[in-house]
Amino acid sequence: MILHAVGVLVANALLAGGGVGVLMLVDGWRRLARWTRPGVALLVGQGAFVVVAPWLLYAGLSVSPLLVEPLIALVLGAGLVVHRRRALPAEPRPGGDGWIAALVAGVPLVLLGARASYHALFQFDAISNWVTKAIVIWSGGHRLTGVLDPRFFARPDLHPQSHLEYPVGLNALYAWDFHWMGTADTWVVHLQLALLLAGAIGTAWALLRPIVPALPLSAGLAGLVLMPAQVDRLLSAYADLPLACVWAAGAIVLMRWRAERERYLLALATVLLAATVAIKQDGGFYDVAIYGGLGIVLAVEERRRLLELSASAAIAALTTLPWRIYNAAHGIGSTDIRPGLSRMRAETGNLRPTIDGILHVFVSRGTLFALPLAVAFAVACIVKQRRTEAVPFLLAASLVVVSIVLIYWNAAVNLPLVLIPALARILTGLIVLAWLLLPTLVYGALAPDESSAG
Amino acid sequence: MAIALTFLLAAAALGLAYAARTHRVEAATVLIVALPIVLFVPPNTQRWIDQLRRDHNRNSHTSRAVVPLAILSVQNQALEDQAALSIGRHQTYAIVLRGRWTERRADTSALTYLESWLQFQLAPRLQVDPDRADWLIVLGGAKGPLPRGATTVYRLDPDLLVRRAPTT
Numbered sequence: 001m002i003l004h005a006v007g008v009l010v011a012n013a014l015l016a017g018g019g020v021g022v023l024m025l026v027d028g029w030r031r032l033a034r035w036t037r038p039g040v041a042l043l044v045g046q047g048a049f050v051v052v053a054p055w056l057l058y059a060g061l062s063v064s065p066l067l068v069e070p071l072i073a074l075v076l077g078a079g080l081v082v083h084r085r086r087a088l089p090a091e092p093r094p095g096g097d098g099w100i101a102a103l104v105a106g107v108p109l110v111l112l113g114a115r116a117s118y119h120a121l122f123q124f125d126a127i128s129n130w131v132t133k134a135i136v137i138w139s140g141g142h143r144l145t146g147v148l149d150p151r152f153f154a155r156p157d158l159h160p161q162s163h164l165e166y167p168v169g170l171n172a173l174y175a176w177d178f179h180w181m182g183t184a185d186t187w188v189v190h191l192q193l194a195l196l197l198a199g200a201i202g203t204a205w206a207l208l209r210p211i212v213p214a215l216p217l218s219a220g221l222a223g224l225v226l227m228p229a230q231v232d233r234l235l236s237a238y239a240d241l242p243l244a245c246v247w248a249a250g251a252i253v254l255m256r257w258r259a260e261r262e263r264y265l266l267a268l269a270t271v272l273l274a275a276t277v278a279i280k281q282d283g284g285f286y287d288v289a290i291y292g293g294l295g296i297v298l299a300v301e302e303r304r305r306l307l308e309l310s311a312s313a314a315i316a317a318l319t320t321l322p323w324r325i326y327n328a329a330h331g332i333g334s335t336d337i338r339p340g341l342s343r344m345r346a347e348t349g350n351l352r353p354t355i356d357g358i359l360h361v362f363v364s365r366g367t368l369f370a371l372p373l374a375v376a377f378a379v380a381c382i383v384k385q386r387r388t389e390a391v392p393f394l395l396a397a398s399l400v401v402v403s404i405v406l407i408y409w410n411a412a413v414n415l416p417l418v419l420i421p422a423l424a425r426i427l428t429g430l431i432v433l434a435w436l437l438l439p440t441l442v443y444g445a446l447a448p449d450e451s452s453a454g
Numbered sequence: 455m456a457i458a459l460t461f462l463l464a465a466a467a468l469g470l471a472y473a474a475r476t477h478r479v480e481a482a483t484v485l486i487v488a489l490p491i492v493l494f495v496p497p498n499t500q501r502w503i504d505q506l507r508r509d510h511n512r513n514s515h516t517s518r519a520v521v522p523l524a525i526l527s528v529q530n531q532a533l534e535d536q537a538a539l540s541i542g543r544h545q546t547y548a549i550v551l552r553g554r555w556t557e558r559r560a561d562t563s564a565l566t567y568l569e570s571w572l573q574f575q576l577a578p579r580l581q582v583d584p585d586r587a588d589w590l591i592v593l594g595g596a597k598g599p600l601p602r603g604a605t606t607v608y609r610l611d612p613d614l615l616v617r618r619a620p621t622t
Binding site for chain 2: 115118119120121122124127128131132135136138139140149151152155158159160161162184186212213215216219220222223226227228231235365366368369370373438439442443446447448
């Protein structure tokens with residue numbers, strides 16, 4: 001087990017190497033404080049892999065180290081060359097006191113990682129969807145080619161529980177781990193989720209530390225590691241926590257891009273939000289919510305920057321093209337959602353239980369009341385004219401809720417048996433974002449007027 | 455988790471004491487953020503310890519997933535083990551239904567789960583159409599006639615595992 005865990009750590013260290021390359025390419029490396037770089041590099045590396053690996057698979061290639069390592073070396077090499085040619089002095093953001101976060105959030109995170117490495121896979125969807133496909137990707141085909149075997153991936157009739165219509169980004173990430181474990185250890189694979197959480201926490205620290213003091217931010221990040229709902233999601237090995245990690249981090253990066261006007265932040269947000277939709281198609285409405293929320297803000301305040309935001313959204317959407325083409329070519333689709341006015345008229349009875357279910361999740365103790373607290377302090381921030389994070393957060397949260405209500409309204413799946421119990425999972429992204437932003441919003445609401453916080 | 459929690463609480467208390475002396479807003483922020491953690495995380499520690507104990511009691515060396523409740527009564531461990539042993543990693547298999555699985559009252563939900571479970575247990579071996587498969591897993595077929603072209607047969611009551619002669 002220990003060797004397998006080391007394999008997962010090596011696999012992620014290599015991805016972090018790719019993340020360093022991406023950071024250098026977009027000129028983010030010199031802008032980050034030295035000790036915040038590893039966290040951001042890790043998440044960006046994981047995100048970039050989740051976006052690019054499916055392209056390799058759809059192109060008939062594999063995600064074996066033989067193929068991926070040279071690609072990582074290429075990105076890192078290109079990043080180094082570009083970074084050296086720029087020869088600009090470092091302009092690091094505040095955040096060098098990362099040892100505080102490392103101490104407060106790092107200890108529970110290490111324990112959670114150890115716990116995650118020693119956990120039996122038990123959720124049926126995780127087994128049939130996420131891990132079975134990962135094993136086929138890891139071990140199928142030849143060393144370099146033929147991994148996305150159409151006898152499996154184009155036969156939804158033979159694999160009805162495997163959700164072949166889903167994107168394969170997370171499956172590819174697990175397959176990458178299996179390559180480095182040398183086997184498909186379904187216990188240790190949970191460690192990957194803890195490492196995604198670590199990346200999200202590191203990124204949140206790097207981005208938010210300039211506007212929030214170290215102690216409250218550290219307490220918030222540690223709280224996310226210990227949040228019961230988050231721990232349950234992690235140990236279930238569903239895709240909702242990975243999606244939440246990359247989306248929430250991407251949303252924070254996008255909000256900071258709006259405040260700081262740094263293009264490298266927009267580039268990083270694009271990578272992370274593209275990764276969101278490469279993990280699970282739910283990422284689609286999450287991305288629409290954050291791009292839409294920020295788009296509304298920009299449309300009111302800075303229309304000129306809408307073009308940049310639209311370009312980022314378009315790139316994130318375009319990255320899903322190979323997946324959509326593959327599914328269309330093989331006639332793979334889902335009939336779970338059948339939108340239509342007649343359906344909506346007929347199914348108005350779905351609205352009340354959906355809204356009740358959403359509210360129930362928001363006020364559940366397992367989420368530490370993240371959303372009600374964040375909303376309350378966001379409103380307080382707006383009252384105090386500190387809108388940078390508060391307004392996009394409230395807009396994005398509203399859009400996520402509206403999207404879920406609309407999807408459930410038009411769903412052709414059993415509402416009380418399947419959809420309502422799934423709400424706790426589906427809302428994970430919003431809850432993680434709310435909790436990551438909570439220290440910023442509280443500090444912004446409480447800080448005296450002369451402070452530049454918020 | 456309990457250790458982490460104790461550590462976190464101690465760190466929060468120390469931090470709060472320090473911050474309260476120097477920065478009131480900072481201290482208040484820590485307090486507001488830490489309050490739900492202190493209130494709602496500790497009640498979960500016993501559940502987490504129980505989960506860990508359950509995992510520890512399972513055999514971690516096999517790295518096996520937990521058999522879903524939906525198939526506990528219909529799962530055939532001997533069949534899974536024999537299939538994993540006999541079917542080559544790049545060979546294919548098909549699932550054929552006989553006996554109780556073809557009856558009108560067959561539990562189709564359990565069958566769907568069972569098929570997915572077999573796909574997981576046997577991955578990366580692929581399930582294909584019966585006419586193209588190297589092996590047949592005949593669920594409920596132990597007492598019926600053998601499929602045509604069978605070269606090797608394992609009777610793993612109530613199921614059959616059958617190697618077929620390669621088709622030309």
